[in-house]
Amino acid sequence: MRAFIQRVIEAKVTIDGNITGEIGSGWLVFLGVGKLDTGREISILTQKLLGLRLFSDSAGKFNLSVQDVGASILVVSQFTLYADCSRGRRPGFAQAADPETAKSLYCEFIRELRKSGVPVAEGLFGADMKVSLVNDGPVTILLDSNDLQSAL
Numbered sequence: 066m067r068a069f070i071q072r073v074i075e076a077k078v079t080i081d082g083n084i085t086g087e088i089g090s091g092w093l094v095f096l097g098v099g100k101l102d103t104g105r106e107i108s109i110l111t112q113k114l115l116g117l118r119l120f121s122d123s124a125g126k127f128n129l130s131v132q133d134v135g136a137s138i139l140v141v142s143q144f145t146l147y148a149d150c151s152r153g154r155r156p157g158f159a160q161a162a163d164p165e166t167a168k169s170l171y172c173e174f175i176r177e178l179r180k181s182g183v184p185v186a187e188g189l190f191g192a193d194m195k196v197s198l199v200n201d202g203p204v205t206i207l208l209d210s211n212d213l214q215s216a217l
Contacts, residue, residue, distance in 0.1 A: 066097065066098055066102045066106040066110050066170070066174075066209075066210040067096070067097040067099070067146040067147065067207065067208065067209050067210070068094050068095070068110055068114060068207070068208045069094070069095040069143065069146060069205070069206075069207050070092050070093070070094050070114070070117070070119070070205065070207075071092065071093045071095075071198060071200055071203065071204070071205050072091075072119050072120070072200070072202055072203070072204035072205075073088070073090070073091060073092065073093050073139075073200060073201055074089070074090055074199040074200075074201045075088065075089050075198070075199050076088055076091075076093040076139045076196070076197065076198035076199070077139070077196075077197050077198075078139065078141060078186075078187075078189070078194045078195070079194070079196075079197070080188075080189055080192050080194055080195070085188060085192075085194075086139050086140075086141075086186035086187050086188050087139070087186055088136075088137035088138070088139045088184070089136075089137060090134070090136045090137070090201070091131060091138055091139065091184075092114075092119070092131055092136065092137075092138050092139070093139050093141065094138055094140045094141070095141050095142075095143035095146060096140055096141070096143060096174060097142075097143050097144055097146025097147050097161065098142075098144070098147075098161065098166065098167040098170045098171060099147055099160055099162055100159075100160055100161060100162045100163070100166075102162060102166075102170055102210070103170075104170070104173060106170075106210035107170060107173050107174050107177050108177070109210050109213050110174070110208060110213065111177045111178055111181075113208060113213050114131075114138075114178070114208065115131065115132060115181050115183065116130060117130060117131075118130050118133075119131075119204055119206065120133065120134045131183055132181065136183075137183065137184040137185065137186065138178060138183055138184070138185045138186070139185075139187065139188075140171075140174065140175055140178070140186070140187045140188065141187070141188035141196055142167065142171050142188060142190045142191065144158060144161040144167060145158070145161075147160045147161035164191060167190075168190045168191065171190050172190070
């Protein structure tokens with residue numbers, strides 16, 4: 066499972082002109098689900114995500130988490146995080162989970178985040194979404210659950 070995190074001042078998802086998810090200060094999380102992912106990756110990724118200190122303290126150091134500052138999270142499904150561009154000019158997506166599995170794990174990921182008490186908004190899985198954001202920093206982090214398994 067891969068999470069592409071951007072610290073934002075605000076972010077929203079629009080579908081057919083209607084806002085379906087919107088946050089103020091917080092993190093925009095693009096979530097990609099790989100074909101080998103299971104519920105275990107959800108626990109690993111949410112634990113790491115909620116503990117990340119990407120907000121500055123009074124000394125200007127990244128020392129505060131999303132929970133510490135009372136920020137929100139907007140989660141958007143993003144299968145293209147599993148794009149393979151190693152051959153040719155058209156990306157391949159063989160490493161991305163099938164839509165049914167990906168949707169199930171995406172929804173489970175959101176449920177797990179919500180258990181923390183952090184306000185969570187979301188896009189609509191599989192929809193043609195327009196995502197708007199105002200980066201803060203910019204601060205952008207890529208997490209891959211495969212890299213985190215031994216770190217927790």
